[in-house]
Amino acid sequence: MNQRKSAVILGAQWGDEGKGKIVDVLSEKFSVVARYAGGHNAGHTVIIKGKKFVLQLIPCGVLRPECKGVIGNGVVLDPMAFLSEVKKLKDAGLTVDGQLFISNRAQVILPYHRMIELAAENAPGRTKIGTTSRGIGPAYEDKMHRSGLRVVDLLNSALLRTHIENACHEKNTIAHALFGTEPLDPKTMYEEYSRAAEQIAPFVTDTAVMLNHAIDNGEKVMFEGAQGALLDIDHGTYPFVTSSSSTAGGAVTGTGVGPTRIGTVIGVTKAYVTRVGEGPFPTEIHDSTSDLLRARGQEYGAVTGRPRRCGWLDLPLLRYSNMINGTEWLVVTKMDVMDECAEIPVCTGYKINGKVTDVIPADMPGYNAIEPIYTKLKGWNSSTEGITEFDKLPQLAQDYLKFIEQESGAKIGMVSTGPDRDQTMTLPAFEEALQA
Template sequence: MSGIVVVGSQWGDEGKGKITDYLAQKADVVVRYQGGNNAGHTIEFNGQKFALRLIPSGIFTSGNVILGNGMVINPKALLEEMKYLNDAGVSTDGIKISDRAHVILPYHLEIDAMQEKLRGDKNIGTTKKGIGPTYVDKYARIGIRVGEFIHEELFRSRLEEVLPLKLREYPELDFHVEDIFQEYKEYAKMIKPMVTDTGLLLDEYFRQDKKVLFEGAQGTMLDIDYGTYPYVTSSHPGANGVCEGAGIGPVNIDEVIGIVKAYTTRVGSGAFPTEIDDEVGNRIREVGREYGTVTKRPRRIGWFDAVVVNQSRRMSGLTGLSIMLLDVLTGIETLKLCTAYQLNGEIIHALPAVIQELDKVEPIYEEMPGWSEDITHVTSFEELPINCQNYLKRISELVHCPIAMFSVGPDREQTIILKEVI
C-alpha cells in the first residue's frame, strides 16, 4: 500500500494544489482531511486555470476524491464548486463525502464575521467562511454532521436543538429553523448520493494496495496547536492531522512531501519574522502574482525562513521538500535565507509558543548571490544556473530534508522531479 501526504509547510498558499495535481496522475484516490472552503488551490494545465476551495485537485486526474471527516463543509459552496467544474467539462461523479464531516450553516458565517468585528485591530484575519465557529460547535458537541444532514427529519430535529443555543449565545442573530431547513434540505438531497463512511472506503483502498494521496489545506504554521497562535486556522493542516481527519492509522503513511515556496508568504494578521516591506517584496509579490485565491488579498512577502520549515519538518515528519516558484526569484541580485532567530540576546532555532515573544524575534540571515538566467524552461537540476543550484542545496541543508522536486513555472510540465514518491 502507498499513502502519500502533501503538506503546506509555511503559512499556506505554497502551491499544494499544483503538486497534488501532478502526483494525482499516479494516484487512485485523493483525500482532503481538514479545513473547509477557506482554502484556495489554483491549478493550471493545458492552458486552463482552475481555482478550487473544497474539492481536492485530484478531481482533474483520477477523478476519485474524498472529503474526509476532519473537514467542515458548506454544502451550498460545495455544490457551486461542482457546477463550476461541470461547466468546464470536468466530471464530479467520483466525489465521496464523509458522513462524519461537519456542516457549515449560515449562522456560522454570521458568527465568524461578528467575532472578527468585535476583535477590532486584534482580528485574526479569517476568511469569514464560518470555519472556526463550525469547529467550535464540533468540539462543543452541538455540531451537525453530514450523516444527520442528509436525513430530513433528523436534520430538522438537530436544527431545533442547536439553533436556540446559538441564538441564546448570540441574540443579535436573525435566523429561523424553518428558513434554514427549507433551503438546506434541498442541498442535502443533492449531496446524499456522495455520502458514505469514507474511513471504511480508505481501508478498502489500502487493503487493495491502491495509491492514496492526502491533500491538506493552509500551511503548518497555521496549525491550531503548533502554528503562530492565535493567528491560526481551526484544524491541523500538517501530516499530524491526516490520521484523525481521514480515519486511518499512521502505518498507512509512506511519504510526506513538504511544499514550500522559494521565499515565504503570509495572508492576514500575525507574526512574520522575515517579512520584506520594500521594493524587493513588492517585486516578488507582482512577479509571483501573490494575491489570495479566495480573498484576493495581497499576500505579505518574506525571505525563506528555515526556522519555520524546520518546525514543519518536525511536526509532519517530512521525507522530502518541493520548492515552488523558484523562477520568481530570478533577477534578484542578493537573496537571503533566515537560519535562526535572536530573542533577548539568545540564538534560537524554533518558534516561541508565546506570540508576544515571536513578535520580538530578529531573523538571522545568510546571504547568497542570486541568478539572472531564465529558468522557466529547464528540465533538470543540472540545467539550473550554479547560483540557483547552490540556493536549493543550502535550503536542503538548513532544513535537514532532501529536495524531492522543484517548480519553475505554473504549468504541470514545469515541475522537475528529483525523487519519485508515488
C-alpha cells in the same frame, strides 16, 4: 504490504505554497486524493494548459479522470459551497459523479456559523485573526462542543429540522445579545438545506472504510493538506492559526487511516515565504522587494483576493515544520519568481532577547522579539521559467536549492518553475521513491 504507497502532502509554512499544482502533478501517480482538514477557506489553484481551476473543498485529484477525490471527516463542509464547486467542474466538462466522495462523519457549516464569525471578527476590542469569515472556526467550535451537525445527520430530514430550530434559537440569542445581529429564520434555512441534502446524498459514504480498502488493495492514496503546518491549531503561530489539524497528524484523525499506513510526508515550500492575514512573520520584507515578489508571484489569495505578505525563506521555521510533520521530501515552488533578485537573504537562525537560537518560540511575545540572522546568497539573475531538468538550472539556482536541502533536513524531490502543470521538474531519487 508496501505502506509507502500512501503519502501526505502539505504546506510547510502558512499555506499558499502551491500545493494545488503539486497535488495535481503528483495525482497522476495516485488512485485517490483525500482532503483531511479545513473547509472552503483553502483555495487550491491549478493551471492546466493555460486553463485555471480554483478548488476550495474538492481535492485536486478530481482534475484527473482516473483519480478519485475524498473529502474526509476532518473537513468542515459548506453544502452550498460544495454544490457550487461541483457545478463549476461539471460546466468545465469534468466527471464528478462516481469520482467524488464525502465522509458521512464530516461536520456541516450552516449560515449561523458565518453569522457568528463575521460578528465576532468585527467586534470592538477583539484581536483580529484575519479569518475568511466563512464559518469555519465556529463550525469546529460546535464540533468540539459536541453540538455540531454531521453530514450523516444532514441527510436525516427530521433530525435536520430539529437541529436547525434548536441551533437558531441559541445562536440568534447569542449573536443579538453580544453583537446586535439580526436573527436568521430557521424555517427558510431548513428548506434550503434539506434540498441541498438531496443533491449531496449520492456523494456520501463511509470514507474511512473506502480509504482503508483502497490501501488494502494496493492502491496509492495521497492525503492533501489545507492551509499550512504553521497554521495548525496546536503547533502553529497561535492564536493566528486555523481551527483544525493542518499538520501530517491531521491526515490520520481527519480520514480514519492509521499512522502506520502512511508511507511518507511531502512538504511544499516556496523559494521564499508568504502569509495572508494577521500573525507573526519574522522574515517579512518591508521594502520594494516585497512588491516585486508579490507582482512576479501573483501573490493574491485564490479565494479572497487578499494580497499576501512576502518574506525571505525562514529555515528555523522550515526545520520546525519538517520536524513536527516528519517531512521526508520537499517540493520547492516559484523558483522563477526569484529570477530578478541580485541577492537572496535566507534566515538561518534567530536572535531572541540577545540569545542566538534556531528553536521557534511558542508565544507571541517570543515571536515579536525575533531578530532574524541572515545568510546572503547570490541571485542567479537569469530565467528559470519552465526549466524541467535540474542540471539546466543556472548554477546559482542549483546552489540555492542545495543550501535549502542541506539546512532543512529534508530531501528536495521536486521544483516548480512556473504555474502550469508542465513547468515542473522531478528529481530522479523522488521519482524512484514514488515508483516503489
